[in-house]
Amino acid sequence: MHILGIVGSMRKNRYTNLLVNSVIDEIKALAPESSSEIIYAADQNVAPCQVVCSKFCSENPYRCVKPDFAAELLETMIKADIIIIGTPQYFRGAPSGFHTLVEKLIAIFFNYETGGSGTVESPLKNKPCGLVGVAEYSNPHQMLEYLNDFCCLLKMEPVRLEKFPYLGVSGQGDVTKDQTFKPFERSKDLAAAIIQKIQSQKSLSTDTQSIKPSS
Numbered sequence: 001m002h003i004l005g006i007v008g009s010m011r012k013n014r015y016t017n018l019l020v021n022s023v024i025d026e027i028k029a030l031a032p033e034s035s036s037e038i039i040y041a042a043d044q045n046v047a048p049c050q051v052v053c054s055k056f057c058s059e060n061p062y063r064c065v066k067p068d069f070a071a072e073l074l075e076t077m078i079k080a081d082i083i084i085i086g087t088p089q090y091f092r093g094a095p096s097g098f099h100t101l102v103e104k105l106i107a108i109f110f111n112y113e114t115g116g117s118g119t120v121e122s123p124l125k126n127k128p129c130g131l132v133g134v135a136e137y138s139n140p141h142q143m144l145e146y147l148n149d150f151c152c153l154l155k156m157e158p159v160r161l162e163k164f165p166y167l168g169v170s171g172q173g174d175v176t177k178d179q180t181f182k183p184f185e186r187s188k189d190l191a192a193a194i195i196q197k198i199q200s201q202k203s204l205s206t207d208t209q210s211i212k213p214s215s
């Protein structure tokens with residue numbers, strides 16, 4: 001299994017990176033044969049969606065008229081078996097360097113579905129993903145909701161937890177000491193839930209293949 005981590009922070013070695021890696025490490029502990037890679041939004045310089053060119057992505061499934069790193073990221077996401085995606089809160093929202101990526105990907109999917117025929121299924125349909133949200137003085141749940149919405153628009157499947165905060169792993173302030181959101185305990189829970197999701201998707205597809213059409 002290949003795990004893709006996406007870190008939305010502009011600081012590559014801070015709390016968002018720590019928590020995204022914590023979930024990846026917990027998945028690897030359960031599935032030691034897995035490989036992983038991390039993509040940092042801080043390394044990219046993607047221009048915002050230009051919007052006026054939407055005819056192109058409405059008519060060309062999951063393509064942008066000006067392919068840049070967002071198109072490359074989409075290809076990498078398609079190849080991954082699991083995606084762990086994390087963002088901090090900067091000035092009430094996601095860092096703009098990360099949001100330009102999110103905006104481009106949403107545009108590619110949304111315009112094709114609403115402005116085009118929408119007949120080609122999302123190449124990310126049912127892709128299991130784990131969400132990580134980080135903040136300091138605000139509630140990090142806001143960032144989990146933002147990421148959850150992003151995943152739903154791309155037809156991916158954010159894996160939920162049975163415990164608070166339910167939508168994924170979140171951390172507030174110094175995440176190594178956070179006793180409210182308990183990010184390291186929730187990382188373990190999320191890893192286990194993701195592995196369970198992969199197993200149930202596999203057994204469902206085996207069951208579906210074994211059903212023979214009646215003559």
Ligand SMILES: Cc1cc2nc3c(=O)[nH]c(=O)nc-3n(C[C@H](O)[C@H](O)[C@H](O)COP(=O)(O)O)c2cc1C
Nearest residue numbers: 009011014015016088089090091092135136137138
């Ligand atoms: C530019 C900037 C803006 C921020 N704005 C907010 C904010 O609106 N709400 C909040 O709770 N924390 C805010 N923070 C704190 C960050 O969410 C917190 O430091 C978090 O750990 C950042 O993630 P990182 O460690 O991965 O960079 C801000 C931090 C920075 C650098």
